[in-house]
Amino acid sequence: xxxxxxxxxxxxxxxxxxxxxxxxxxxxxxxxxxxxxxxxxxxxxxxxxxxxxxxxxxxxxxxxxxxxxxxxxxxxxxxxxxxxxxxxxxxxxxxxxxxxxxxxxxxxxxxxxxxxxxxxxxxxxxxxxxxxxxxxxxxxxxxxxxxxxxxxxxxxxxxxxxxxxxxxxxxxxxxxxxxxxxxxxxxxxxxxxxxxxxxxxxxxxxxxxxxxxxxxxxxxxxxxxxxxxxxxxxxxxxxxxxxxxxxxxxxxxxxxxxxxxxxxxxxxxxxxxxxxxxxxxxxxxxxxxxxxxxxxxxxxxxxxxxxxxxxxxxxxxxxxxxxxxxxxxxxxxxxxxxxxxxxx
Amino acid sequence: xxxxxxxxxxxxxxxxxxxxxxxxxxxxxxxxxxxxxxxxxxxxxxxxxxxxxxxxxxxxxxxxxxxxxxxxxxxxxxxxxxxxxxxxxxxxxxxxxxxxxxxxxxxxxxxxxxxxxxxxxxxxxxxxxxxxxxxxxxxxxxxxxxxxxxxxxxxxxxxxxxxxxxxxxxxxxxxxxxxxxxxxxxxxxxxxxxxxxxxxxxxxxxxxxxxxxxxxxxxxxxxxxxxxxxxxxxxxxxxxxxxxxxxxxxxxxxxxxxxxxxxxxxxxxxxxxxxxxxxxxxxxxxxxxxxxxxx
Amino acid sequence: xxxxxxxxxxxxxxxxxxxxxxxxxxxxxxxxxxxxxxxxxxxxxxxxxxxxxxxxxxxxxxxxxxxxxxxxxxxxxxxxxxxxxxxxxxxxxxxxxxxxxxxxxxxxxxxxxxxxxxxxxxxxxxxxxxxxxxxxxxxxxxxxxxxxxxxxxxxxxxxxxxxxxxxxxxxxxxxxxxxxxxxxxxxxxxxxxxxxxxxxxxxxxxxxxxxxxxxxxxxxxxxxxxxxxxxxxxxxxxxxxxxxxxxxxxxxxxxxxx
Numbered sequence: 001x002x003x004x005x006x007x008x009x010x011x012x013x014x015x016x017x018x019x020x021x022x023x024x025x026x027x028x029x030x031x032x033x034x035x036x037x038x039x040x041x042x043x044x045x046x047x048x049x050x051x052x053x054x055x056x057x058x059x060x061x062x063x064x065x066x067x068x069x070x071x072x073x074x075x076x077x078x079x080x081x082x083x084x085x086x087x088x089x090x091x092x093x094x095x096x097x098x099x100x101x102x103x104x105x106x107x108x109x110x111x112x113x114x115x116x117x118x119x120x121x122x123x124x125x126x127x128x129x130x131x132x133x134x135x136x137x138x139x140x141x142x143x144x145x146x147x148x149x150x151x152x153x154x155x156x157x158x159x160x161x162x163x164x165x166x167x168x169x170x171x172x173x174x175x176x177x178x179x180x181x182x183x184x185x186x187x188x189x190x191x192x193x194x195x196x197x198x199x200x201x202x203x204x205x206x207x208x209x210x211x212x213x214x215x216x217x218x219x220x221x222x223x224x225x226x227x228x229x230x231x232x233x234x235x236x237x238x239x240x241x242x243x244x245x246x247x248x249x250x251x252x253x254x255x256x257x258x259x260x261x262x263x264x265x266x267x268x269x270x271x272x273x274x275x276x277x278x279x280x281x282x283x284x285x286x287x288x289x290x291x292x293x294x295x296x297x298x299x300x301x302x303x304x305x306x307x308x309x310x311x312x313x314x315x316x317x318x319x320x321x322x323x324x325x326x327x328x329x330x331x332x333x334x335x336x337x338x339x340x341x342x343x344x
Numbered sequence: 345x346x347x348x349x350x351x352x353x354x355x356x357x358x359x360x361x362x363x364x365x366x367x368x369x370x371x372x373x374x375x376x377x378x379x380x381x382x383x384x385x386x387x388x389x390x391x392x393x394x395x396x397x398x399x400x401x402x403x404x405x406x407x408x409x410x411x412x413x414x415x416x417x418x419x420x421x422x423x424x425x426x427x428x429x430x431x432x433x434x435x436x437x438x439x440x441x442x443x444x445x446x447x448x449x450x451x452x453x454x455x456x457x458x459x460x461x462x463x464x465x466x467x468x469x470x471x472x473x474x475x476x477x478x479x480x481x482x483x484x485x486x487x488x489x490x491x492x493x494x495x496x497x498x499x500x501x502x503x504x505x506x507x508x509x510x511x512x513x514x515x516x517x518x519x520x521x522x523x524x525x526x527x528x529x530x531x532x533x534x535x536x537x538x539x540x541x542x543x544x545x546x547x548x549x550x551x552x553x554x555x556x557x558x559x560x561x562x563x564x565x566x567x568x569x570x571x572x573x574x575x576x577x578x579x580x581x582x583x584x585x586x587x588x589x590x591x592x593x594x595x596x597x598x599x600x601x602x603x604x605x606x607x608x609x610x611x612x613x614x615x616x617x618x619x620x621x622x623x624x625x626x627x628x629x630x631x632x633x634x635x636x637x638x639x
Numbered sequence: 640x641x642x643x644x645x646x647x648x649x650x651x652x653x654x655x656x657x658x659x660x661x662x663x664x665x666x667x668x669x670x671x672x673x674x675x676x677x678x679x680x681x682x683x684x685x686x687x688x689x690x691x692x693x694x695x696x697x698x699x700x701x702x703x704x705x706x707x708x709x710x711x712x713x714x715x716x717x718x719x720x721x722x723x724x725x726x727x728x729x730x731x732x733x734x735x736x737x738x739x740x741x742x743x744x745x746x747x748x749x750x751x752x753x754x755x756x757x758x759x760x761x762x763x764x765x766x767x768x769x770x771x772x773x774x775x776x777x778x779x780x781x782x783x784x785x786x787x788x789x790x791x792x793x794x795x796x797x798x799x800x801x802x803x804x805x806x807x808x809x810x811x812x813x814x815x816x817x818x819x820x821x822x823x824x825x826x827x828x829x830x831x832x833x834x835x836x837x838x839x840x841x842x843x844x845x846x847x848x849x850x851x852x853x854x855x856x857x858x859x860x861x862x863x864x865x866x867x868x869x870x871x872x873x874x875x876x877x878x879x880x881x882x883x884x885x886x887x888x889x890x891x892x893x894x895x896x897x
Contacts, residue, residue, distance in 0.1 A: 040723055046535030047452065053444025054453065054461045057509065060502055061464050064471060067482040122378025130375055139379070141627070146386050148623050150563020152590045153612045156597045157389045160396075160605070202385045209382075233368040263472025265566035266590075270598060290474045290566070297478070298491075298570040313478045317471060324470035454703070522739040526803070528701055530753035530810055531729025540756050545743050 064317065072311035074304055083311060089276040089292075091300070096308035098315065100276035104193070104286035105316070108268060109261040111197030111282065112204055117254055120205045124212035129238050140213070147206035155270030158199040163190035163271060166198075171283060186281045189273070194282040196272040200264060204257035211256060215249030215334045216242055245334075252330030259323040263316060265290040289316045390616075397613025400606045406614075410576050410592075416603055420611050422578045426493070426587040430572055431562060433497025433582070438504030439554055443543075445505065446512025446550075451538055453513075462513075465506040476502050477567035485571060493579065493586035496572030500561040507560065511553025515546040548629060555626040559619045565590035589615050649674030649814060649844030650695060655709035657690050657699055664690040666868045668709070672861070674813075677836055677845040679859035679876065681852060683891065687868040688848045689736075692816045695846065696731035697724040713814055729757065732807030732843075736819040738799035740791030740806070746773075746782055749791040749802055753810040768809050776805035777835055797828025804835065815839060817847040821854065833858050852892065856880050864888045 075083060079096060086097015127139050167190030174184040184194075219242050227241035243250070273285020274295060289312050300306040404419050411418030445465070449458055480499035485491055519542050527537040543550065565588075568574075573585040574595065589611055596608035650672035657665040665687045672678045680688040693699040694707050697718060711718035718727050740749050748755075750769045759765065769786075773779040778801040782789070791802055800820060807815060817836070821829035836845060836858045849855050855862050856876055863873040864885070872885045883889045 040533075040725075042536075043534050046538070050444045050448040050452065053441045054448035054458075054509075056441050057445055057461055057465050057468060057505060060505065061468050061471075063483065064468075064475065064479050067479045068475070071482060119378045119382055122375045123382050126375040126379050130372060142383065142386060145620065145623070146382075148559060148619055149389065150565070150590060150615060150619065152563065152565040152594050152597070153389070153393070153616060156593060156608055156612050157392060159597055161388065161392055205382055233364050235368040235371040236364065238371075259470055263470075263474070265472065265474045266594060270594070290472055293474050293478065294566055294569055297481070298573065310478060313475050317475045320470055320472055321467055324467065328466055520739070522735060522737055523741060525698065525701065525735060526739040526741070526806075527752070527756070528725075529696065529698060529728055529733035529735070530756070530806065531725050531727075532753065532756045533725050536756045540752075541741060545741065547743070 068310060068314040068317055072307055072314050074307035075311040076307075078304060079308075083308070084315065087276075087278065091296075091302070091305050094302065094304050096304070098289070098308075098312050100278050101287050101289040101292050101312060102315070103278045104196075104272065105262055105288040105290070107282075108193055108196040108200055108272065108286065108288060109258055111193065112200035112261045113254065113258055115197065115201035116205045116208060116257060119201075120208035120253075120257070121212055121250065123205070123209040124216060125238055125243075127209075128213055128216045129234070129242065140210075143206045143209055146202075147210070151203070151264060151266040152270075154199055154203055155267035158195060158267060158271045162199060163195055166190045166195055175283075182280050183282050186279075186283045188283055189285065191271055191273045191285060192283050193272065193279075193286045196268045196286070196288070197282070199267045199271055200261045203264060203267060204261050207260055208253045208257040211253030211331060212246070212250045215246040215253070215331065218249070218335050219245045248330050249334030252327045252332075252334070255323055255327035255330065259320050259327060262323065263290060263320045265294050269294050289313075393609065393613050393616060396606070396609035400610035401613055405607065405610050409578060410607075413601060413604075418607075420587075420589060420592050420607065420614075422575065423587040423589045423592040423611065424614065426572070426575065426579065427562070427589040429493050429580075429586060430496040430500060430568070430588055431558065433494060434500035434504060434561060435554075435558065436501075437497065438501035438557070439508060441501070442505045442508025442554070442557070443512050443550065445509035446516065446553075447538060447543065449509060449513040450516035451534075451542070462510070465509055468502070469506040469510075472566075473503060473564055474566040474569075477569060477571055480567060480571045488583055490583055491571065491573030491585040492581075492583045493572055494582045496568045496586060496588065499567035499571045500564060503561050503564065503567065504557040507557040508553050511556065512546075512550050515549030515553065516542055518549065519545045552626045552629065555622050559622050559626075562619055562622075563590055563615055565594050646676070647674035648672065649676075649713065650846070651710075651712045652695075653710040655691075655694055655711060656707070657687075657694050658706040659702065660704040664868055665694065668870045670863060670870060670873050672844060672846060674714075674844045675840060675842065676861060677840045677847060677859040678861040678863065679855035680846065680848045680863050680865060681850070681855050681891075682865035682871075684850065686865040688865045689818050690868075691865065692733075692818055692846055692848050695814070695816055696728050696733055698728070698733065700724065729753075729810055730812055730814070732804075732810065732812035732815040734800070734803050734807055734815065734817045734820045737823050738796060738803050740794070740799050740802050742790060742792040744791055745787045746789055746791055746794070746802060747786045750805050750809050753806060757810075768811075769805075772805040772809040773802075775808050775839070776801045777831065777838075778802060778805055795828075797824050797831060800824060800828070800832060801835065804832075804839075808839075812843070814844045814846070817845065819848050819850060822850065829854070852880070864891060866891070 075096065079086065083096065084098055084102060086095075087099050088095050088097045089100060090096070123139075123143065127136055131139060167188050171184070171188035171190065171194070175188065178184045223245055224237055224241045227237045232240065268288055269291040272288060272291060274287050274291060275285040276287045276292070277284065279286070293309050293313055297306070297309050300309055404417055406419060406424070407421050408417070408419035409422045410420070445461070449461060452458070453461060476499050480495050480502065484495035484498050488495070523541055523545060524537055527541045528534075532541070568588050568591050572588050572591065574591045575585045575587040579586045593608050593611040593615065596604040596611070599605070648671045652668055652670050652672070655665055655668040656663065668691060680691060682688045690699060695711060695713070695718065697707075699705050699707055707719065710720070713727075713731065716722065716727065716730060741752060744752060747769055750772050751765050754765060754768065770779065773782070778798060781798065782794070791799065794802060804820075821832050824832065833854065836847065839845060847855075847859065859876050861873065862876040862879040864871045864879060864883075864887075866887055872879060872883055872888045874884075879888060880892060883892060
């Protein structure tokens with residue numbers, strides 16, 4: 001480096017401010033250890049590696065779609081859209097209609113929502129607004145535990161405890177007093193749509209209540225105090241100050257619970273009865289999309305049979321995806337930024 | 345009669361107050377009722393599990409393979425080992441990919457593309473597990489022409505990746521930026537900073553995420569039905585059908601034999617103990633010292 | 640001002656401009672910083688003084704959308720113009736506003752981090768460097784028993800900051816940049832850091848950003864006054880604080896704004 005150039009710094013700019021002169025020989029410059037160039041190659045390799053991992057997620061979802069779409073082609077070409085309207089599921093004669101499964105999935109999930117939503121919101125309201133402080137942690141932990149129990153254990157419990165209970169006490173009672181609705185008639189097997197709905201409800205309560213809790217906590221304290229200052233009772237404060245502002249988020253939690261219920265397999269398979277029929281009564285056995293795949297996939301002989309099952313899987317995937325995305329958007333609208341403007 | 349405004353309101357107020365107070369009390373009562381109603385199945389499930397399970401978990405159960413129908417005794421040793429094997433495979437695939445993707449999201453992904461990845465991870469997280477099973481069947485079982493431990497491991501790993509990557513991202517973002525700056529200031533390269541400073545500081549949080557993902561897939565049955573498939577015997581090979589605890593519980597639960605029911609409860613108890621222990625251990629560890637000292 | 644004859648230039652800055660996105664944070668900064676002296680950078684908050692020191696070791700560009708133009712030389716090292724940023728930072732120590740020891744590392748590991756993570760593995764040499772650095776930062780006597788036992792985060796605020804100084808010294812830099820090193824400390828801890836700066840400037844070129852004018856007056860031979868991203872005046876500290884040539888400097892010194 002030419003020292004001369006430095007000694008007379010030709011400074012431009014509005015205000016050259018001179019300091020001391022640069023020494024002819026900077027004594028310490030040699031001390032700089034001129035080793036490698038700073039590992040830029042390693043940085044690039046590392047970046048490529050983690051990018052690869054991130055892209056793997058995209059690839060997996062792409063793969064899921066590809067597998068489902070390509071392997072259901074056979075069935076799609078054979079039945080077209082009628083596949084989803086046909087009521088006849090007859091592997092022996094290669095006739096496949098998925099309507100009973102769609103019906104079973106929808107009805108069991110809706111039943112689960114009807115049972116779960118009030119309870120889950122009640123639990124969330126209690127935990128965030130009413131519970132003494134010391135009880136909040138344990139309550140949250142317990143609901144979390146409920147979420148950690150594997151589906152197969154719920155199913156096991158349902159077979160040996162819930163179903164006998166329904167058969168002996170609940171169903172006779174329902175048939176006697178509510179039989180006129182047509183929803184509760186026929187022989188009380190225990191096993192059937194009602195059992196599936198109840199076990200699903202138990203399984204989705206933790207999701208709905210933890211998300212409701214989350215969005216309720218996101219509602220600012222000022223909202224609460226503002227309503228309380230008007231002389232509202234605690235319930236009025238919760239209703240007007242909290243629930244109204246958290247509405248969209250709670251809806252998101254409910255829909256997320258729906259997504260889980262739609263895709264739930266094992267517990268439902270173990271108690272729903274697995275019969276591809278559409279019946280009005282909730283006592284009757286049914287079948288869901290996830291259950292039919294679970295039961296018949298590994299025994300499916302014949303390409304069309306397998307393809308039909310995969311088409312059921314594709315439909316299930318698309319429905320849960322739409323439901324989950326909707327739920328995410330609703331939850332985000334509350335927890336990130338201002339409460340959603342759902343009303344003027 | 346002329347209305348006396350003062351008297352009218354003084355009469356009306358206590359009435360409204362009474363109604364409002366009653367509603368308030370009713371709602372409080374309902375909320376408490378909901379809590380009790382929700383806690384009942386939890387208590388019932390755990391209680392019944394312990395009641396039916398404890399008597400059946402014995403040495404034979406933990407060390408023997410299943411006996412043929414009609415013979416008493418036997419156990420689920422091969423299923424426990426098989427589950428461990430499948431979970432090991434799942435973790436070997438899922439943990440590196442999950443953490444890698446999490447690092448990408450936290451350290452490089454603060455942009456549109458990162459948002460797309462985050463969104464996709466959430467979609468993957470919501471895919472029903474049975475569908476994941478179909479996909480693993482398509483990519484592993486069909487190519488190997490075998491049900492196998494590997495197929496089961498792949499299926500479970502696909503379920504672990506989104507959970508691990510999102511928690512890893514969250515934990516890395518909790519690490520204060522000042523630590524990254526301190527490291528850059530020392531001339532430490534970006535990759536070194538990420539691994540030795542950021543990831544190291546977030547270790548306990550990342551482990552929490554991994555354990556939660558692990559606990560979540562440990563009890564999964566649906567994706568194993570036509571991947572690992574199950575096996576009555578020991579299997580040590582990666583390309584052969586393998587027993588798994590949840591599968592065995594399922595098979596036994598829907599069987600008509602009392603002896604198998606008994607074993608299903610025992611298996612369920614073992615499974616739930618494993619899961620609850622890992623979840624609680626993680627919770628305790630997390631509350632003790634996630635990001636210890638980082639302010 | 641007249642440059643002191645024989646004083647070496649440690650850092651030479653020419654036409655330095657810096658941006659955050661579209662906002663210009665520094666405009667045409669040119670100055671020569673004396674080697675082995677302390678130079679203080681003062682100015683009201685938001686004047687670009689932190690940005691300025693962060694441009695000297697290329698920390699500025701770690702922020703998203705940040706950009707720099709101009710020339711900086713530290714001795715014979717071209718800070719920009721093709722030199723890798725990591726390489727520059729290895730030769731310039733930096734101490735931040737808030738002490739930021741690595742919380743999962745012991746005291747020893749904190750000091751050794753800069754060398755170890757750059758691939759230096761000679762154990763014995765490392766022990767020696769760690770000890771020397773801690774002695775230099777006057778922390779050794781207080782913590783020598785807990786070197787490997789205690790986490791860096793378990794020290795008091797003032798000790799943490801001195802630990803960070805030791806960590807910066809361990810990589811044997813020639814320049815030490817300090818970005819408001821005392822702003823989060825109590826007066827006694829600040830005093831200790833100031834004493835330390837006095838000792839360190841025998842060996843290092845120090846640039847210290849401070850919002851505390853008394854501190855600038857105490858520790859620095861030279862002082863630069865920044866305002867709205869421009870270097871308004873740069874001179875001997877006494878001159879700046881007694882007879883500044885710029886009206887704006889005088890206003891700031893006398894507390895009329897900022």
